[in-house]
Amino acid sequence: MNIVLLGAPGAGKGTQAEKLVDVHDIAHISTGNILRAAVKAETPLGLEAKSYMDAGELVPDSVVIGLVKERLEEEDTEKGFILDGFPRTATQAVALASELDKLGRGIDFAIAVKVSHDVIVERLSSRRLCRACGYIGNALDKNCPICGDVMYQRDDDTPETIRNRLEVYEKSTAPLIDYYRGADLLVEVDGEKDPDEVFIQIQKMLAH
Ligand code: AMP
Numbered sequence: 001m002n003i004v005l006l007g008a009p010g011a012g013k014g015t016q017a018e019k020l021v022d023v024h025d026i027a028h029i030s031t032g033n034i035l036r037a038a039v040k041a042e043t044p045l046g047l048e049a050k051s052y053m054d055a056g057e058l059v060p061d062s063v064v065i066g067l068v069k070e071r072l073e074e075e076d077t078e079k080g081f082i083l084d085g086f087p088r089t090a091t092q093a094v095a096l097a098s099e100l101d102k103l104g105r106g107i108d109f110a111i112a113v114k115v116s117h118d119v120i121v122e123r124l125s126s127r128r129l130c131r132a133c134g135y136i137g138n139a140l141d142k143n144c145p146i147c148g149d150v151m152y153q154r155d156d157d158t159p160e161t162i163r164n165r166l167e168v169y170e171k172s173t174a175p176l177i178d179y180y181r182g183a184d185l186l187v188e189v190d191g192e193k194d195p196d197e198v199f200i201q202i203q204k205m206l207a208h
Pocket of ligand 1: 054
């Protein structure tokens with residue numbers, strides 16, 4: 001099963017992606033995670049991406065498309081994949097379709113996780129992550145409830161950057177919901193519910 005996960009920052013894409021990966025045993029491709037790892041390792045990709053990410057802007061299409069193409073060529077994606085945070089622009093969506101076509105593959109579902117702006121701002125401001133295992137929690141979690149390591153706040157989860165990321169989402173990414181609806185691939189879920197309930201909704205829709 002090949003899935004695209006759409007939704008504003010903070011909609012819960014990462015959390016749902018982890019659950020889908022566990023149940024369906026498919027590859028998790030998060031462009032945000034790949035970019036953050038590159039920034040941390042100070043690779044040329046990371047050095048190029050950092051200023052865009054810190055400002056809440058999108059990293060240029062050519063860079064992100066290149067890294068997704070490379071990732072899709074890895075063997076573990078043959079059993080299926082979930083794209084989390086990609087595509088984010090029309091150019092990326094078209095490049096993805098053409099790359100998958102070349103590989104003789106296609107998207108089975110585009111899942112849109114819908115959450116209001118107020119809830120997103122609240123969630124992102126209090127979001128905390130585990131350095132060791134990637135668990136996504138909130139400001140109440142001083143230590144990771146899964147592995148006990150220290151939780152941290154992402155550099156781009158600050159009020160000003162959050163506002164910019166939401167604007168960028170509305171302008172560049174939200175139109176992709178119509179793109180996938182037009183291709184008859186869209187399923188929509190209410191992302192304001194508890195994450196386990198959201199996952200149940202997703203599973204039901206994928207089973208149809
Ligand atoms: P995320 O973890 O998905 O919220 O992504 C964090 C940041 O990485 C975004 O705000 C962008 O700066 C960058 N990024 C992640 N995915 C993409 C993408 N598909 N296109 C452009 N920039 C991206």
